[in-house]
Amino acid sequence: MDKTYQPNAIEQRWYDTWESRGYFAAGSGAAAGAKTYCIMIPPPNVTGSLHMGHGFNNTVMDTLVRFHRMRGDNSLWQAGTDHAGIATQMVVERQLAAEGKTRHDLGREEFIKQVWEWKAESGGNITRQLRRMGASIDWSRERFTMDPELSTAVSEVFVRLHEEGLIYRGKRLVNWDPVLHTAVSDLEVISQEENGYLWHMRYPLADGNGHVIVATTRPETMLGDAAIAVHPGDERYQHLVGQMVELPLTGRKIPIIADDYVDPAFGTGCVKITPAHDFNDYGVWQGHRDESAIAALPNGGLINIFTIDARIIGADDDNGELVPADFHDLDRYEARKLIIEELGAQDLLEKTDDHKLMVPRGDRSGAVIEPFLTDQWYVKVAPLAAPAIKAVEDGDIKFVPDNWKNTYFEWMRNIDDWCISRQIWWGHRIPAWYDDKGDIYVGRSEQEVREKHGLGDKVALRQDEDVLDTWFSSALWPFATLGWPQQTEALKAYYPTNVLVTGFDIIFFWVARMIMMGLKFMGDVPFKEVYIHGLVRDSQGQKMSKSKGNVLDPLDLIDGIELEDLVAKRTTGLMQPKMAKKIEKATRKEFAEGIQAFGTDALRFTFAAQASTGRDIKFDMNRVAGYRNFCNKLWNAARYVLMNTEGQDTGIDNDEVELNRFDRWIISRLQQVETEVIDAIEHYRLDHAAQAIYDFTWNEYCDWYLELSKPVLQSEDSSEAAQRGTRRTLVRVLETLLRLAHPLIPYITEEIWQRLAPLAGQTGETIMLQPYPVSDNSKIxxxxxxxxxxxxxxxxxxxxxxxxxxxxxxxxxxxxxxxxxxxxxxxxxxxxxxxxxxxxxxxxxxxxxxxxxxxxxxxxxxxxxxxxxxxxxxxDKEAELQRLDKELLKTEKELAMRQKKLSNQGYVDKAPEAVVNKERERVAELESALQRLQEEKKRIAAM
Missing domain, CATH: 3.30.2320 (hypothetical protein PF0899 fold)
Known part of the structure; x- marks a missing residue:
C-alpha cells in the first residue's frame, strides 16, 4: 500500500470497476429465493447538478442498499431522471434566444427534437456526478420520465382516471407565471417578503350616503371586483349588508355581502372580493355565487381582467368592455400607477401606508405569480386521498420519524383537486382531442379515439396543446419504472418497494401522490416506510442559497478547489454587483486557502455522521476534515497490519493459535459493535452507526489494540502460537471492520480489503458482495x-x-x-x-x-x-490542583446523579434487582473515590 492515503488515486478506478463488472445490477450477489429490497431514487431533474442535498440523500440511500446487498438480499436501487418540463424547456429556449430565435420560430415538432438533442448531449451531468458520490445504482435499468415505456404508463393512467370521472377539465384559478405562460404548482412558487404599500380606497355607496374603505396591496385588481365583504357579526356594517357600492373607475355596482372569512380586526373590516384574481376571494365567491346580486353581475361576478402576460385585457378580449378604455393593454404595474392617480384625482384614495408583504414569484422565471382563471385539467383527488390516508393510519406505511405523518394527514385531509395541465411544449402531451365543435375525446392515441367514438377519418381532430405536470409522471415512478402496465418480473419482485428516502418539503407534492397512484393502480402501497431527513444547512444553520453565497458543491469538497475558482463559481451570474462583492469578500475570508480535496469517503462519512432522523444538518467543514483524518487513520492502521502479517503465518490454515486477553477483548468488542451498527442502520440512525464505527476504529482498534499487539509481535519471549493468534486477530478484526464500514465508506474499504482479504482467509472479487458481519455472542x-x-x-x-x-x-x-x-x-x-x-x-x-x-x-x-x-x-503544583478539582467535580456530578436515581422509590421498585444493586455498588465506589481524591488534594495543597 502507498504510504499516504490519496483518495483521488483509488476512487474513480474502483467505481469504474464496480460498474463495468455489473456489481450494481439488481439481485447482484443474492442467492435464489432471497428476499427483495428495493429503493427508488427520487429522480433528479435532468437539468440538475449535484448539490449538498443530493449528496446527503444519496449517501443515505447508497448506505442502505449496500448494507442489504451485503446481507444477501435481492437488492435494486432503481435509477432515473425527471424530464423537468419547465426547467428543461427554459434551458433550450435560452440557447435559442442566444441565436435570436424562439421556440415558435421552430415549431413544436422541431423544438421537441432540439430538446432531445440537448438531453443526449448535456442531460446526464447529474448522473455522472452521482457516480462520483459512489452511488451503487443499477444504471442498466436507468429510466427517464419521457422514455416510451413510461410515456405509455402516463397515458394509461390518464385514460383510466378520465374514464372513471377522476380527471376532468374545468375553469378554475391557478398559479400563473406571466413570463413562462403556464400554470405552475405551489412547489414552484417561492414567496418572499418584500417592501410594498397598502392602499386604502373609498368605495362610494350607491345611494350616495357615504362610502366604505377597503385596503389592498394590489389596486389594479379592483377592476375585477365582484363584492365588498364584511363579517356578519360586525355591528359597524350590519346595516350595509345587501346594499350596493359603486366600483370606482368602472361605473359598475357591486354588493356588500357578509362572510365569516372576514377578520373584523384587520384594517377597516371591509374586504374587496376579486374572485378571478385571488384564491381566498374565489372561495368566498363560491359560497355566494347563487345570491341574486352576485349572479346578476357579468359572468356571475367571475371577471378576469388579465391576459396571459399579466397585462390588462384589451377591447377585443373577453370582458374587455368591463374595463375602462384608459387601462386597456397596460402592464399590470402601469395600470396600478394609473389607478392610484385616478383615485387620488377623484378623492377616493384615503391613505397609503408602507407595508411588508409576501410576494409569490416563480422559482424559474422570478416573475410575480398571478392567480389566473383558465381552463385546465384536474384530478379529482378526494376519492384517491381516502385510501392513502387509511394506509398510513393502519400502519401499512410508516413515517420515520413518526411525527411526519401528522404533516401528511394535515395536507391530505384538506386537499384540493390537482391541476395537472401545463402550457408548455416539453412533457407528456395530454391524450385528449377536440373536434370542430369543441367536443373532447380522451384516448391512448388518436386512432383509438376515432375507433372508440366512430369518428372515421373525415372528422378533423386536434390534440390538446398542453402537457402534464411533471409531478403526474413522477407519481407513477415506483411502478412505471418496473414495467407497468405490463406485469413484468421486476414489477412482481420489487413492488412494493421498501423505503422512500426524501426531504420533508415534498411529502405532499410527491410522496402523497405516489401513495395515491400506487394504491389506485397496483392495489398496494408503493413503499412500506418513508424516511424523512432534514435539509443540509451551512455551519450557522442558514439555508444554502446562491444569494447568500454559502452554497457548497459536493464535488469541490471531494476534489478540492482553488480560492480564485471558488470565488468565480460563487459570483458568476449574479446580477447585482454589490451582492457579488459581498459574496466574494465572505468567500475569501472563509476559504483563504481554497478547499482541500477531502475525497468521497470523508464526505459520505460526514453526511452519515449527521444523519439523525428528521433534523436539519448544520454542515461544518471541520467535520469533513476530521473524517478525512479518520480515513487516514484507517489507512495507516491497515499499513501496520499488512507490514506485520504479509508473508507471515496468520493462523488461517493453522489452528495452533493462542489468544491473549487483548485478542479476546477486541474480538468481543467487535461482536458488540456489529450488533450496535446493524440495529442503527435498520432504524435509519446512520449517525449512530457512524459513531459506533468511528469509536471502535479509532479509540479501540487503532489507539489500543494495535499498541497492545506490538509487545506480543516484537518480543522474543512470545510463543509462536501467541504471535500467530495476534496476527490472526489483527487481520480478521480489520477485515470484518472493513465490511462493517463499507456501506458508509466504500472506496477505502475496497482498496484495503483487496490486500487484506487473502490474509484473513476471505475470497471473492469485491468487498461489496461479501457477507455483512453478524455478531456471535459466543465470542464475547x-x-x-x-x-x-x-x-x-x-x-x-x-x-x-x-x-x-x-x-x-x-x-x-x-x-x-x-x-x-x-x-x-x-x-x-x-x-x-x-x-x-x-x-x-x-x-x-x-x-x-x-x-x-x-x-x-x-x-x-x-x-x-x-x-x-x-x-x-x-x-506543577497549581496545575495538579486544577486537575484534581476537575476530577473531583466529575466524580461529584456522577455520584449526585446516581444517588438521585436511587432516591427515586419508583425506580427502585420497578427496576430489576440486579440493576439496582449495580447502581448501589457504583455509588459506593464513587463515594470511596471521592474521599481518596479529597485526601489527595489536601496532600498536594500542603506541599
Whole structure:
C-alpha cells in the first residue's frame, strides 16, 4: 500500500470497476429465493447538478442498499431522471434566444427534437456526478420520465382516471407565471417578503350616503371586483349588508355581502372580493355565487381582467368592455400607477401606508405569480386521498420519524383537486382531442379515439396543446419504472418497494401522490416506510442559497478547489454587483486557502455522521476534515497490519493459535459493535452507526489494540502460537471492520480489503458482495473486556498525568499502584510488559493500602486503587490542583446523579434487582473515590 492515503488515486478506478463488472445490477450477489429490497431514487431533474442535498440523500440511500446487498438480499436501487418540463424547456429556449430565435420560430415538432438533442448531449451531468458520490445504482435499468415505456404508463393512467370521472377539465384559478405562460404548482412558487404599500380606497355607496374603505396591496385588481365583504357579526356594517357600492373607475355596482372569512380586526373590516384574481376571494365567491346580486353581475361576478402576460385585457378580449378604455393593454404595474392617480384625482384614495408583504414569484422565471382563471385539467383527488390516508393510519406505511405523518394527514385531509395541465411544449402531451365543435375525446392515441367514438377519418381532430405536470409522471415512478402496465418480473419482485428516502418539503407534492397512484393502480402501497431527513444547512444553520453565497458543491469538497475558482463559481451570474462583492469578500475570508480535496469517503462519512432522523444538518467543514483524518487513520492502521502479517503465518490454515486477553477483548468488542451498527442502520440512525464505527476504529482498534499487539509481535519471549493468534486477530478484526464500514465508506474499504482479504482467509472479487458481519455472542468474553478496561484505565491515567503536567512523551515515569484487589493486581502484573511499553513507564510497582508514598500525581485505577507518579522534579503544583478539582467535580456530578436515581422509590421498585444493586455498588465506589481524591488534594495543597 502507498504510504499516504490519496483518495483521488483509488476512487474513480474502483467505481469504474464496480460498474463495468455489473456489481450494481439488481439481485447482484443474492442467492435464489432471497428476499427483495428495493429503493427508488427520487429522480433528479435532468437539468440538475449535484448539490449538498443530493449528496446527503444519496449517501443515505447508497448506505442502505449496500448494507442489504451485503446481507444477501435481492437488492435494486432503481435509477432515473425527471424530464423537468419547465426547467428543461427554459434551458433550450435560452440557447435559442442566444441565436435570436424562439421556440415558435421552430415549431413544436422541431423544438421537441432540439430538446432531445440537448438531453443526449448535456442531460446526464447529474448522473455522472452521482457516480462520483459512489452511488451503487443499477444504471442498466436507468429510466427517464419521457422514455416510451413510461410515456405509455402516463397515458394509461390518464385514460383510466378520465374514464372513471377522476380527471376532468374545468375553469378554475391557478398559479400563473406571466413570463413562462403556464400554470405552475405551489412547489414552484417561492414567496418572499418584500417592501410594498397598502392602499386604502373609498368605495362610494350607491345611494350616495357615504362610502366604505377597503385596503389592498394590489389596486389594479379592483377592476375585477365582484363584492365588498364584511363579517356578519360586525355591528359597524350590519346595516350595509345587501346594499350596493359603486366600483370606482368602472361605473359598475357591486354588493356588500357578509362572510365569516372576514377578520373584523384587520384594517377597516371591509374586504374587496376579486374572485378571478385571488384564491381566498374565489372561495368566498363560491359560497355566494347563487345570491341574486352576485349572479346578476357579468359572468356571475367571475371577471378576469388579465391576459396571459399579466397585462390588462384589451377591447377585443373577453370582458374587455368591463374595463375602462384608459387601462386597456397596460402592464399590470402601469395600470396600478394609473389607478392610484385616478383615485387620488377623484378623492377616493384615503391613505397609503408602507407595508411588508409576501410576494409569490416563480422559482424559474422570478416573475410575480398571478392567480389566473383558465381552463385546465384536474384530478379529482378526494376519492384517491381516502385510501392513502387509511394506509398510513393502519400502519401499512410508516413515517420515520413518526411525527411526519401528522404533516401528511394535515395536507391530505384538506386537499384540493390537482391541476395537472401545463402550457408548455416539453412533457407528456395530454391524450385528449377536440373536434370542430369543441367536443373532447380522451384516448391512448388518436386512432383509438376515432375507433372508440366512430369518428372515421373525415372528422378533423386536434390534440390538446398542453402537457402534464411533471409531478403526474413522477407519481407513477415506483411502478412505471418496473414495467407497468405490463406485469413484468421486476414489477412482481420489487413492488412494493421498501423505503422512500426524501426531504420533508415534498411529502405532499410527491410522496402523497405516489401513495395515491400506487394504491389506485397496483392495489398496494408503493413503499412500506418513508424516511424523512432534514435539509443540509451551512455551519450557522442558514439555508444554502446562491444569494447568500454559502452554497457548497459536493464535488469541490471531494476534489478540492482553488480560492480564485471558488470565488468565480460563487459570483458568476449574479446580477447585482454589490451582492457579488459581498459574496466574494465572505468567500475569501472563509476559504483563504481554497478547499482541500477531502475525497468521497470523508464526505459520505460526514453526511452519515449527521444523519439523525428528521433534523436539519448544520454542515461544518471541520467535520469533513476530521473524517478525512479518520480515513487516514484507517489507512495507516491497515499499513501496520499488512507490514506485520504479509508473508507471515496468520493462523488461517493453522489452528495452533493462542489468544491473549487483548485478542479476546477486541474480538468481543467487535461482536458488540456489529450488533450496535446493524440495529442503527435498520432504524435509519446512520449517525449512530457512524459513531459506533468511528469509536471502535479509532479509540479501540487503532489507539489500543494495535499498541497492545506490538509487545506480543516484537518480543522474543512470545510463543509462536501467541504471535500467530495476534496476527490472526489483527487481520480478521480489520477485515470484518472493513465490511462493517463499507456501506458508509466504500472506496477505502475496497482498496484495503483487496490486500487484506487473502490474509484473513476471505475470497471473492469485491468487498461489496461479501457477507455483512453478524455478531456471535459466543465470542464475547466479559472477563477479557473487564480486564482490558482495567489495563486501559491504568494507562489512561498515566497518559493523562503526563499530558496535564506537560511531561515529555519520551520521559520514562516510575509508576506505583496502591490498594488493588488481588484479581486486579494479578491482571496488571501479567500485562505489565505491555503497559511499560505503551505508556513509557520506567517501572510499575504494586503496594498495599498501608504503604507510605512520596508526594505524587494520582489517578483512580480499578474499584478502589490509585496510581501514583512521584512529583519530585515533575509537578506543577497549581496545575495538579486544577486537575484534581476537575476530577473531583466529575466524580461529584456522577455520584449526585446516581444517588438521585436511587432516591427515586419508583425506580427502585420497578427496576430489576440486579440493576439496582449495580447502581448501589457504583455509588459506593464513587463515594470511596471521592474521599481518596479529597485526601489527595489536601496532600498536594500542603506541599
Amino acid at each position: 468474553d466479559e472477563q477479557a473486556i473487564a480486564e482490558t478496561e482495567l489495563v486501559m484505565q491504568l494507562n489512561r491515567g498515566v497518559r493523562r498525568i503526563r499530558s496535564e503536567m506537560n511531561i515529555a512523551p519520551g520521559k520514562p515515569l516510575p509508576v506505583t499502584v496502591q490498594n488493588l484487589s488481588v484479581a486486579e493486581r494479578t491482571v496488571l502484573e501479567e500485562t505489565a510488559h505491555c503497559s511499560l511499553a505503551i505508556s513509557r513507564m520506567a517501572s510499575l510497582d504494586f503496594v498495599g493500602a498501608e504503604a507510605t508514598l512520596p508526594e505524587s500525581a494520582s489517578a483512580l485505577v480499578g474499584s478502589n486503587g490509585m496510581l501514583h507518579i512521584p512529583l519530585a522534579g515533575l509537578i
